[in-house]
Amino acid sequence: EAQVTQNPRYLITVTGKKLTVTCSQNMNHEYMSWYRQDPGLGLRQIYYSMNVEVTDKGDVPEGYKVSRKEKRNFPLILESPSPNQTSLYFCASSLQLHNTGELFFGEGSRLTVL
Amino acid sequence: QKEVEQNSGPLSVPEGAIASLNCTYSDRGSQSFFWYRQYSGKSPELIMSIYSNGDKEDGRFTAQLNKASQYVSLLIRDSQPSDSATYLCAGGGSYIPTFGRGTSLIVHP
Numbered sequence: 621e622a623q624v625t626q627n628p629r630y631l632i633t634v635t636g637k638k639l640t641v642t643c644s645q646n647m648n649h650e651y652m653s654w655y656r657q658d659p660g661l662g663l664r665q666i667y668y669s670m671n672v673e674v675t676d677k678g679d680v681p682e683g684y685k686v687s688r689k690e691k692r693n694f695p696l697i698l699e700s701p702s703p704n705q706t707s708l709y710f711c712a713s714s715l716q717l718h719n720t721g722e723l724f725f726g727e728g729s730r731l732t733v734l
Numbered sequence: 735q736k737e738v739e740q741n742s743g744p745l746s747v748p749e750g751a752i753a754s755l756n757c758t759y760s761d762r763g764s765q766s767f768f769w770y771r772q773y774s775g776k777s778p779e780l781i782m783s784i785y786s787n788g789d790k791e792d793g794r795f796t797a798q799l800n801k802a803s804q805y806v807s808l809l810i811r812d813s814q815p816s817d818s819a820t821y822l823c824a825g826g827g828s829y830i831p832t833f834g835r836g837t838s839l840i841v842h843p
Contacts, residue, residue, distance in 0.1 A: 722768065
């Protein structure tokens with residue numbers, strides 16, 4: 621089954637404790653991206669990746685890091701989480717580089733930073 | 735700043751009616767547009783893509799694009815309670831698709 625898998629789905633952590641949210645896709649997609657979704661603000665892109673070792677900032681990259689060492693994986697790293705990073709996070713992938721609006725989303729990771 | 739604007743709603747329609755969801759965008763360079771459906775607590779799911787002016791139909795859904803007016807719409811015919819969700823409009827043309835904040839649709843029996 622074609623899918624984008626995120627882990628963990630739910631996480632409560634404390635300020636400053638580094639965490640990683642993993643994302644893996646089994647569709648051989650080249651494009652992958654991370655979004656956060658907040659009430660009233662909609663979906664905002666954090667980082668995206670065009671291919672292995674190629675990443676770039678989205679609209680709200682501050683406080684986040686990513687890496688793309690393998691085509692299927694695109695982890696999101698919060699080096700020192702803060703309460704304003706409490707949000708619902710989605711990983712997404714797309715087959716076509718030139719048409720990256722057709723996105724497959726993971727199930728989401730709800731993060732709470734205390 | 736590229737923007738995609740949607741009325742947040744909620745839009746309430748009776749079962750069997752036509753639901754009309756609208757979206758405007760600011761970037762004239764946007765070439766492609768997408769409608770996603772998001773049920774409460776779930777991830778967005780792509781339901782329609784449209785790339786050229788005019789209408790595109792898929793089952794009960796019709797997407798309409800008017801590039802001159804920078805306007806995109808989604809019509810849902812014979813609305814069902816299962817269509818109750820938030821509908822996100824997105825504009826593409828670059829590697830950073832821009833999403834609207836979504837319109838909440840409620841279909842009541």
